[in-house]
Amino acid sequence: MEHSKGFHRRGFLASMGAMxxxxxLASWLPLRWARADGxxxxxxxxxxxxxxxxxxxxALGGIDAFVKKGDVVILKPNxxxxxxxxxxxxxxxxxxxxxxxxxxxxxxxxxTVVDNTLGNPDLCFSxxxxxxxxxxLAQVRxxxxxxxxxxxxxxxxxxxxxxxxxxxxxxxxxxxxINLPTAKSHSATGVSLGIxxxxxLVWDRNTFHRDMDLDQAIADLATVLKPTLTILxxxxxxxxxxxxxxxxxxxxxxxxxxxxxxAVDAYGVTLGQWYGQTVRPEQVKHLVAAKSHGLGxxxxxxxxxxxxxx
Amino acid sequence: xxxRRSLQGxxxxxxxxxxxxxxxxISLFLPPELFLRADPLAxxxxxxxxxxxxxxxxxxxxxxxxxxxxxxAFCGYVCPLGTILDVGARLxxxxxSEPLWITRRPALPLGLLGLVLLCxxxxxxxxxxxxxxxxxxxxTALLLQPWLMEAGSALLELVRPWASKKExxxxxxxxxxxxxxxxxxLSLLWMGAIVAFSLWRARLWCRAFCPLGSLLGxxxxxxxxxxxxxxxCLDCGACQKACPVGAIGQDPRQTSRAxxxxxxxxKEACPVEAIGFVPPMRSPSSASxxxxxxxxxxxxxxxxxxxLMAGLTVRVDAGRASPRDRLIRPPGAVPEALFLDRCxxxxxxxxxxxxxxxxxxxxxxxxDGIWTPRLDLRLAPCEKHCNRCGLVCPTGxxxxxxxxxxxxxKIGTAILLKERCLVWEQDKTCLVCxxxxxxxxxxxxxxEGKRRPFVTESRxxxxxxxxxxxxxxxxxxxxxxxxxxxxxxxxxxLEEAHRRGFIFExxxxxxxxxxxxxxxxxxxxxxxxxx
Numbered sequence: 085m086e087h088s089k090g091f092h093r094r095g096f097l098a099s100m101g102a103m104x105x106x107x108x109l110a111s112w113l114p115l116r117w118a119r120a121d122g123x124x125x126x127x128x129x130x131x132x133x134x135x136x137x138x139x140x141x142x143a144l145g146g147i148d149a150f151v152k153k154g155d156v157v158i159l160k161p162n163x164x165x166x167x168x169x170x171x172x173x174x175x176x177x178x179x180x181x182x183x184x185x186x187x188x189x190x191x192x193x194x195x196t197v198v199d200n201t202l203g204n205p206d207l208c209f210s211x212x213x214x215x216x217x218x219x220x221l222a223q224v225r226x227x228x229x230x231x232x233x234x235x236x237x238x239x240x241x242x243x244x245x246x247x248x249x250x251x252x253x254x255x256x257x258x259x260x261x262i263n264l265p266t267a268k269s270h271s272a273t274g275v276s277l278g279i280x281x282x283x284x285l286v287w288d289r290n291t292f293h294r295d296m297d298l299d300q301a302i303a304d305l306a307t308v309l310k311p312t313l314t315i316l317x318x319x320x321x322x323x324x325x326x327x328x329x330x331x332x333x334x335x336x337x338x339x340x341x342x343x344x345x346x347a348v349d350a351y352g353v354t355l356g357q358w359y360g361q362t363v364r365p366e367q368v369k370h371l372v373a374a375k376s377h378g379l380g381x382x383x384x385x386x387x388x389x390x391x392x393x394x
Numbered sequence: 395x396x397x398r399r400s401l402q403g404x405x406x407x408x409x410x411x412x413x414x415x416x417x418x419x420i421s422l423f424l425p426p427e428l429f430l431r432a433d434p435l436a437x438x439x440x441x442x443x444x445x446x447x448x449x450x451x452x453x454x455x456x457x458x459x460x461x462x463x464x465x466x467a468f469c470g471y472v473c474p475l476g477t478i479l480d481v482g483a484r485l486x487x488x489x490x491s492e493p494l495w496i497t498r499r500p501a502l503p504l505g506l507l508g509l510v511l512l513c514x515x516x517x518x519x520x521x522x523x524x525x526x527x528x529x530x531x532x533x534t535a536l537l538l539q540p541w542l543m544e545a546g547s548a549l550l551e552l553v554r555p556w557a558s559k560k561e562x563x564x565x566x567x568x569x570x571x572x573x574x575x576x577x578x579x580l581s582l583l584w585m586g587a588i589v590a591f592s593l594w595r596a597r598l599w600c601r602a603f604c605p606l607g608s609l610l611g612x613x614x615x616x617x618x619x620x621x622x623x624x625x626x627c628l629d630c631g632a633c634q635k636a637c638p639v640g641a642i643g644q645d646p647r648q649t650s651r652a653x654x655x656x657x658x659x660x661k662e663a664c665p666v667e668a669i670g671f672v673p674p675m676r677s678p679s680s681a682s683x684x685x686x687x688x689x690x691x692x693x694x695x696x697x698x699x700x701x702l703m704a705g706l707t708v709r710v711d712a713g714r715a716s717p718r719d720r721l722i723r724p725p726g727a728v729p730e731a732l733f734l735d736r737c738x739x740x741x742x743x744x745x746x747x748x749x750x751x752x753x754x755x756x757x758x759x760x761x762d763g764i765w766t767p768r769l770d771l772r773l774a775p776c777e778k779h780c781n782r783c784g785l786v787c788p789t790g791x792x793x794x795x796x797x798x799x800x801x802x803x804k805i806g807t808a809i810l811l812k813e814r815c816l817v818w819e820q821d822k823t824c825l826v827c828x829x830x831x832x833x834x835x836x837x838x839x840x841x842e843g844k845r846r847p848f849v850t851e852s853r854x855x856x857x858x859x860x861x862x863x864x865x866x867x868x869x870x871x872x873x874x875x876x877x878x879x880x881x882x883x884x885x886x887x888l889e890e891a892h893r894r895g896f897i898f899e900x901x902x903x904x905x906x907x908x909x910x911x912x913x914x915x916x917x918x919x920x921x922x923x924x925x
Contacts, residue, residue: 166779166832194561202830202863204748207779231569233551271838272825274921290865293824294816299921327829359919367923 123388124344124381126351130393133178133319136339139392140315141186144341150313153191155259159183160311162266162281163199163214163228164327166207171329172322174208175266177217179317179339183264184224192260196225198252199284202328205230235287242377243304245296250287251309263311263345267318267336267352269326272298274368275358276327277349278314279306279379303373306345310379314348316340321356346371346380347387354384398470398657402477409474413534416746416786427788429474430740433527434458435510435606440521440789442514443735446883447789458613465614469600469607470655475526476600480638482589483596492595492640496602500650500687503601503608508689508697509704510605516705522739522765523584524605532765533585535741536575536754543572573750576770581754601639601653611652615686619671621654623647627668636663652686713760719875721758722769722856725776725803726784726793729881730759736791739765743783743792749774751858752783767792769805771858771874776805778832778857795887801898802891806856807878808835808849814871817847823920827860827872833898836860845920851878852896 127143129136141147151157161175169176184195197218201208205228209215218224229235235250255261263278270276272293282305283289292301318338325331336355342348350365365371365382375382409429416426430436437451460468469476482488496502510520521528547570558566575581592599600607614620623633627646634642637660641653661669689697708714717730724743727733744752744767751774754765767783769776781800784792795803808827816822821844828836828847835853838845849872856874864870880890891898918924 203832204777207777211779225563225567227563227567229567231551231554233554269919270825270921271828272823272920274919290826290863293822293826294865294867298823325834328831328834330834358922361919363922364925367925369921369923372923 123386124342124347125388125390126340126342126344126347127390127392128351129339129391130337132337133176133317133339134182136319136337136393137179137182137315138186140339140341141183143390143392144313144343147183147186147190150262151187151190151192151260155187155190155192156254156257157187157192157195157260157262158255158258159187159195159197159262159264160255160281160285161197161199161214161264161317162268162276162284162327163208163212164202164284165329166203166211167329168211169213170320170333172266172320172331172333173268173327173329174212174214175264175317176319177213179315179319180214180264181217181221183262183315184218184221187260187262188221188223192223194223194225195221196227196254196258198227198229198255200230200252200286201228201284232287238308240304240308242307243301244373245300246292246304249291249305252285252287255285255309260312261310263314265314265316266320266322267316267355268322268329269324269331269358271326273302273370274363275349275353277352278311278316278345279303279349279370279374282306282309285309299369300373302370303377303379306374306379307377311345313341313343314345316348316352318352318355323356324359344380344387346374346382347384349374350382350384351387351389401471402480405472406474406477409530410534413531413742413745414539416742416782426746426786427740427742428453429527430531430738430742430788432457433525433606434461435507435525435609436521436528436738436788438609439510439514439519439525440736440738442511443517443519444732444789447736450789457610461610461613462616463618464656465617465620465651466607466610466654467619467656468610469604470657473526473600473607475530476597476655478530479589479592479597479599482593483638486593488593488596490596490635490638490640492598492601496598497640499602500652501689501693503603503605503652504612504687504689505693505697506603507605507608507612508694509701512697512701513705513708516701516709517735518705518708518762519735519737519739520704524603525738526599526604526606528738528740529585529588532739532741532754533581535745536578536581537585539745540573540575540578543570546570547572571750573745573747574773575744575750575753577754577756577765580756581765597639600655601641608652611654611686614651614654617651618673619656620651620673621649621656621660622670622672624668624670626666628666630665632663632665633660633669636660650686708760708762711761713757714762715760717760717763717876718758720873721755721876722771722806722858722874723879723881724752724767724769724783724792725800725805726781726795726887727767727805727881728791728793728883732883733791733881734759734762734766736789737766738789738791740788741765741767742786742788743767746782746786748777748780748782751776751862769858769874771861772870773862775859775862776857778855793882799887801855802880802887802896804855804878804880804887804891804896804898806858806874806876807851807854808856808858808860808872808874809877810847810849810872811869812871814866814869815847816866816871817845824865825920826863826865830859830863832857832859853898854878855896855898 127140129139161180165173236253238251265278265281318336321334323332353365412426432453434454437454639653641650751769752767753770755768784794812818816824833855835850858874860872861870
């Protein structure tokens with residue numbers, strides 16, 4: 085080996101070490117800094133549901149950046165309606181199955197797919213295609229928690245409208261919580277994306293509609309339910325007649341993912357014409373309230389967007 | 395364990411097996427309603443009231459034949475209620491003697507049978523009160539099943555923390571749906587009285603009241619097998635003591651075939667083997683040993699008077715002429731008058747209902763509508779993708795429908811009570827009825843610059859998801875009434891729905907494009923701020 089001037093083994097090792105350190109820092113610091121300097125990072129992938137889901141996660145550094153060996157993981161898709169995937173009111177079964185599979189490959193000890201469905205759980209899970217899609221994954225557990233004992237009361241210290249509510253116990257105890265919403269319109273909140281979807285982990289939803297400002301309550305809930313990652317299934321967009329459909333469905337073949345739940349939703353808002361109108365993220369009341377809680381960035385121009393796929 | 399008890403146990407197990415597998419997808423080759431369709435009393439009553447469904451009672455031919463051949467052997471060997479009363483009597487060490495007022499009135503069950511048949515002729519089904527198989531089926535549905543589920547749920551709650559620690563999720567995630575029923579107390583009182591009565595004196599219901607037993611005993615007067623006593627009888631009285639139903643008279647050679655269950659306990663008790671069960675013509679003792687009760691003229695008059703009064707009272711009951719507006723029958727129910735004729739009040743539909751919205755009626759359908767199925771949609775909705783009630787109905791009071799037909803069997807129409815509605819009255823952003831409606835029958839329209847929910851009658855199926863989920867406490871702000879219900883004795887619900895202009899196809903993709911909602915002119919969807 086030829087020794088050039090000033091190149092010593094010690095120096096080489098030191099610089100290699102430094103580089104490794106910097107690389108390691110670089111790989112996790114952006115996630116830490118994201119909040120600090122207001123720069124959030126989003127990944128957006130195009131393509132068929134399963135492959136776009138893989139692409140979007142690769143862009144964020146792979147599932148290993150989020151799920152560690154031995155983790156207990158909760159996945160929260162939309163599965164509230166006993167309607168077929170083509171209606172766009174539930175998360176695509178392919179997306180849920182792909183994420184579940186990746187979590188297991190990353191060494192997750194257990195993956196629980198959970199939604200407190202609005203309709204009859206058996207019908208919702210079978211007609212949404214979720215049951216079939218997950219049936220081959222032995223370590224994946226599909227659950228509609230319909231027993232009150234599966235919830236525990238949580239105080240919401242920052243809550244403006246919602247001060248306490250019963251939340252699915254295991255999500256508070258899990259190592260990782262991945263929100264898997266679908267992109268749809270909603271006749272009370274305008275749109276229903278990741279943050280709105282968190283209501284599916286609550287025992288009593290009626291009180292949200294009846295006793296308080298719904299948009300504020302949703303944002304309040306988000307202060308205690310913080311997903312590790314939000315993966316928005318925008319393969320289809322249900323643009324009218326949400327949340328249950330059937331309404332106007334567009335095929336966007338898009339998956340959006342990020343650690344900033346507000347930014348993911350903000351991006352989701354820009355994907356289509358909701359009720360035939362162009363809607364800006366800062367028009368969505370519950371997202372504005374979430375931003376005021378300091379939960380993330382609503383201004384997409386301040387978000388770094390990594391695009392993947394066709 | 396002798397043959398009789400083994401058979402009793404087997405048939406009881408078979409009864410419960412059929413009952414409890416009915417709501418599941420475990421498909422048995424035999425229908426869950428088999429016992430009811432084999433019931434000759436139900437057959438006679440329903441055919442008297444609605445002759446068109448005679449064919450469903452084909453299995454009853456077996457029991458009629460058995461009655462002709464062996465009298466009340468069914469009661470001694472098969473009847474699940476009889477078995478339960480036997481077990482109860484054993485556990486409670488009930489006395490076999492009977493009170494004098496019963497001994498003195500041997501024709502009581504005959505009179506009751508006459509009453510049931512006379513009332514049936516007048517259009518009043520008494521099966522709900524007196525048929526043992528109907529009673530037991532309904533008690534299992536309304537009492538036993540909820541009790542078991544409640545106990546099971548409590549047990550699950552106990553083991554849940556432990557199972558979850560062990561990561562036995564099949565156990566920790568399990569939940570039992572505990573059905574809750576109106577009228578539980580009344581059901582318990584009536585069935586409880588029958589059971590208590592028979593614990594006091596063994597099989598008292600069977601010997602002194604049961605009209606089905608009475609019918610079989612009547613057929614048994616010509617039966618092929620009968621108890622006979624040979625001349626070696628010592629007149630020791632052992633057989634009289636052993637008989638569980640008091641079928642042996644003062645003279646031990648006398649047998650009441652109206653009561654004899656052919657259980658042969660007398661034969662076992664006889665010290666000299668004088669007793670046999672043989673065809674009467676081969677009987678060593680003479681035919682005059684037969685001791686069957688007859689209805690006296692006075693008894694006949696009493697039955698006629700009571701039956702006439704009961705039957706006429708039901709006919710002049712305003713409840714029947716003008717059923718309550720909120721009386722919602724299960725999807726596929728035949729027209730109301732025919733429905734009341736056919737319905738056994740057996741509770742099978744209530745037991746298998748996926749959401750347990752099917753509840754027993756009290757007065758909603760008139761005096762004789764007690765225990766007929768009605769939907770309590772505030773309690774639970776009627777599932778769009780479920781047709782179980784019609785599939786188990788023994789008599790076609792609720793028709794067995796394909797899923798597509800069932801979707802078109804409209805059961806009512808929702809009416810929005812604006813003065814209670816959170817949106818109309820309080821300007822809240824509630825959309826629960828719209829969100830949950832499986833038929834997409836709720837539309838928001840602009841009224842004086844504000845978005846307000848409306849029911850689209852032509853799409854509303856009456857399923858009651860809106861009424862059930864409405865977050866207003868107490869009375870829902872949207873209620874389903876009978877308006878627009880489709881009740882057909884025969885023919886297609888789908889065709890009828892189309893004829894009346896209803897559109898229930900689930901998917902907008904199949905519906906005419908005009909129905910796809912367009913954004914309101916200049917309207918800002920709720921939840922959004924002005925740009």
